[in-house]
Amino acid sequence: MAKDKSTRRPKAETPKGFRDYFGADVTERKAMLDRIAEVYHLYGFDPLETSAVETVEALGKFLPDVDRPNEGVFAWQEDSDWLALRYDLTAPLARVAAQYRNDLPSPYRRYAMGPVWRNEKPGPGRFRQFYQCDADTVGAPSVAADAEICAMLADTLEAVGIPRGDYIIRVNNRKVLNGVMEVAGILDPNDPEKFAAERGIVLRAIDKLDRLGEDGVRALLGAGRKDESGDFTKGAGLSDAQAEVVMLFVNAPSEIQRRLQDVALVEVSSEHLPWDAYEALGASSAAGANSLPNSASVTRNEFTCRYLREIVQQSVTGIEGVDELEMISELLDRQGYDARKVRIDPSVVRGLGYYTGPVFEAELTFEILDEKGRPRQFGSVAGGGRYDDLVKRFTGQAVPATGVSIGVDRLLAALREKRKQAGTERKESGPVIVTVMDRDRMAEYQAMVGELRAAGIRAEVYLGNPKNFGNQLKYADKRNSPVAIIQGGDEAAKGVVQIKDLILGARIASEASLEEWKSQPAQFEAPRADLVAAVRRILEG
C-alpha cells in the first residue's frame, strides 16, 4: 500500500469510443429486445449466446501485423492463440453451425442479441461497442426461408411500435444484379474473376444514385467523373450500350413507378403513400397462388418482377434471381405482406457484394429533421440477405443460410423519435422515498418501504446523511420520485405520516392558480395504517 502513495491517481474515464448506459437507457433497450425475442420465438427461432471472444482464425481475420493491425477487431495473443472480440453475430454463427453440425436441428433457426466490438476510430455517433440483434436460418435452401425472414422483420417492427406505413422492407437479389452485369458484358459465368474491377466500380456507382443523380452515375459507368472540386474519379470504362443496360436497372424503380401510374393500377404519387390511401386503392388484391395474373390484377411486386425479367432475360442467373423474387413476393402476398410492407426494389444495393441471393433492407419512412433542420426519412434500421458460403470456410461444405441483423441503437432511436413526435415520451417514474427525520426510527422507516414493496410499489428509505432535510427532497427530485413520505416524532406519536405528492407539487409550483393551490394540497396527513392505500391513490392519479 505504502508505495501506491507515490503513483498518480487513475483517470475515471470510459475508454475512447465506449459508452455507459444508465437507468431508462438500459430498460428501454431491454424492453425492445424482449419484444423482438417474442416475435422471433413465435416464428420458431431459438436463442443462441456465444462468447464475446473468438479465435482470430474462426473470425476469418488474418493475424494482426504491422501493416494491417487487427483489421478492425480488438485482438490479443494468449499463449499460441490469437483471440479477438467478435465484430458481428454472423461469424460466430458460422463457427457454431460448423462446430455443432451433427447436433443442431437442420434447418437451424437461431436468434442472437448482444454487443459486438469494432476496432475503428471513434467519432461522433460511432462507437466501438454496440448491440446487434440477428435472426438467421441455416440449412434452408428455399427462398421460403428468405420470405419468412422478411415477414418476421415486418412483424418485429410492428411489435416494437413502428406502425404500418411507417416502414418498408425492400428486397432485391444479387442474382438479378449479376444478370444485369452479364447482359452488360462485364460478368462471364465461366470466368467469375474477370471484370471484377469494373463490377466494383459499377456497384459503387449504383450505390451513389441518390447523391450523384443519373448523369453522375452514367459518367462513372463510362470514362469517369470530375466532381465540383475538380477531383477525378476513374470510371468503369463501359461503352454506351453497356452503360445503357446498367442504367435500365438503375432507373427501374422510377420507371416502374411511372408505368404503374400510366396503367392507373396504383396511383402512387410517392414511394411512401400513407397506409390508408394505399389500402383504399386495392393495390394488393391478391392474384392468388395459381391464377395467371393479367394486367388488371397484377400487384406492384409482380409488376416489378416482370420489368426486371425484361432486363435480364438473356442471363440464366438473372432469370433465376427474378424467379426467386417472384416466389418471395407471392409467398408474402398470400400472407398479407404486400408491397406496402415488403417491396421488391432493385434500388437496394447495399450488401450486394457480401450476399449471394436475396437481400433485404428495412427502412423507416417517417420524417425526422436532420442536423440542419431539414426533413428527411429516418432511413435504414435493419438489413440482411442470403449468404451461402460462410460455413463452407470451416467444413468445405456449402450450407445455405439467410438472415437479418437489426441495428439496435438505430431502432431504439427511431422509437424515441416516434414517441417524441406523438408527444408520448415516457419519463420513468422513480421510487417512493421514505425520508429519515429521526435516525433512531430507521427500523420503522424500513418497515414502511417493506409494506410498500409488498404491495408492488417501488420504494426506498433515504440512506444518505439525513441531517439536511432539503438534501433528502433534492434526492427525491433527482430520482424523479412521485411521492415522499415524512414521519417525525410528532407524527409518530399521533400515528400518522405526511405524504407529499411530488408530481402534483411540481405542477402546482409551475402553473397552478392560487385557488387550485388551496384546493389541492400537494402534502397531506394520513393515518400510518393507510400508508399504502394513500400512496397508491396518488400513483394511480
Added chain:
Amino acid sequence: MAKDKSTRRPKAETPKGFRDYFGADVTERKAMLDRIAEVYHLYGFDPLETSAVETVEALGKFLPDVDRPNEGVFAWQEDSDWLALRYDLTAPLARVAAQYRNDLPSPYRRYAMGPVWRNEKPGPGRFRQFYQCDADTVGAPSVAADAEICAMLADTLEAVGIPRGDYIIRVNNRKVLNGVMEVAGILDPNDPEKFAAERGIVLRAIDKLDRLGEDGVRALLGAGRKDESGDFTKGAGLSDAQAEVVMLFVNAPSEIQRRLQDVALVEVSSEHLPWDAYEALGASSAAGANSLPNSASVTRNEFTCRYLREIVQQSVTGIEGVDELEMISELLDRQGYDARKVRIDPSVVRGLGYYTGPVFEAELTFEILDEKGRPRQFGSVAGGGRYDDLVKRFTGQAVPATGVSIGVDRLLAALREKRKQAGTERKESGPVIVTVMDRDRMAEYQAMVGELRAAGIRAEVYLGNPKNFGNQLKYADKRNSPVAIIQGGDEAAKGVVQIKDLILGARIASEASLEEWKSQPAQFEAPRADLVAAVRRILEG
C-alpha cells in the same frame, strides 16, 4: 479468393475456457435475471450497463509485463492505451461513481448484470467468461444500507424460486475480526501494517476450520502444522493466550449453538432446522426496537452479538463492529428477516480481506449429491459486503459503498437442482411444425403458420429439403415439437388437415396399452378451418 485455396481451413472451435449457450440455457438464465431485476427495481435500484472494455488503469491493474502478464485480465494495447475486459462489475462501478459523481444521485443504488472475463487457466467448471449480477449502494454510510442489501438478497432468492428454509444469509463484520486481532495482540490500530503477515496466516487458518478441525487451526495459529503427507505449513507464531482469543472467535458459532440449547431458547439440533420447526419454536419473537432484551426474549442474532461483544470488549473497533451487527439484525428482525433468513455468523471469513465492514454470504442449505454420491449442502451462491475505499482510488475522497454479487451460473444450477429434486423439470416445448408434402403449396403452409402465430402459437413450416418425409418428423422430434401438421393433395382437396399429437404419440409408443392406443389416436383429421382450435386443444392438454 484463389490464394485461399492453399491455406488450411480454420478450426470451428469455441476458444479454450469459453462456452456457447443454446436455447433453454439462454432463456432460463434470462428468466432468472428478469426476476432478480424486478426485485432490485422494487428496492429502488437503477440499472447500469458499462462497456465490456475498460482501461487497464481504471481496472486498477498494472501494465502487463513479463513477470505478471495481465494479472488475470485479458488486456491488449491500443495506440498508447492498455485496454482490458472487465473482470468483475465492481471495478467499473467504482470508475462510474468517480466519473459521474456530480450527476448521479447520492446515494446511488445501481444493479448490473452481464458477463465478466477472467484470464485464468481454464479447467472443468472453470470458465473464462461468466455472468455476474450485482447490486450496490454507493454513498450510504449507514449500516441500514447493508441491512437493505441482505433483505433484498433474501427476497431475490425467494423470487427466483429458492423457498424459505432452503437458504440462509450469513453476516459477519470485518471490524469484529479486527477487534479479535487487536485483543489477541496482532493488530495495532496505530500501526496497521504491523503484524500483517501474522494476520494473513490467521485469516487463512480460520478459513480452513471445516477442513482441518479445531486442532489443525490451533496448530496454524501457533508454530505450524504438518499434514498427512508430511508437508509443513508455517504458523502465525501466536502464544497460547493469543491463540486462545482467536479460538474463542473461531468456536463462537458452535459455542453459541450450545448455549442457546442450554437456555432452551432455541432447541436447534442443527444449523439448518426445517423452517416450520423453527417457526414453531417462536425463536424470533421480536424483542422490539427499544426494549431491553432479557434472556427469555432474546433472539438468536441478539444472542450472537452479545457473545461476540464479550470477546472483543477491549477493542474500540471490535465493539463498533458488534454495534453494527446489532443494528443490522435489529433492522432486519423488525421487517421479518430473522435468524432463519439472515443470521449473524462469525464463521463467515471469505472476502474479509477485501471488505471493510459488514460481509454477507448467501448459502443454499438443501442437500445435493457430490461427484461421489455423498450428500452435501449446495453452498454459497452470492456474497458481498461493505468496501469504503474503491472510489477513493480515483478521487482521493472516501465514498462508502456496500453491495452484493450473485453467482449467476451457481444460482441457475441450484434452481435446476431444486426442480430436479421436485420432479418439476421443464423441457421447453418446441414449435408446431407444418410439414411440406407438396412444394408448390408452400404459400398455403405459410398461411397455416401465419394463423397459428396470430393466435400466439409458436409455429414454423419445415424449410429443409421436403423430399424425405421421415426427415421432417425427425426434425420435429429434435425440436421437441408438440404437434405436426400434414396436408397432402388429398387433404387439400377435401379441405382438411392431419394433426399429429407428438407428445401423446411419444407416450403411447412408450407405455400405452392396446386399448388406449385405439381410443386415443395420436393423429386425427380436422377441417382446415379448425386448424388453430384443434392445435390449441392439444397444447392445452
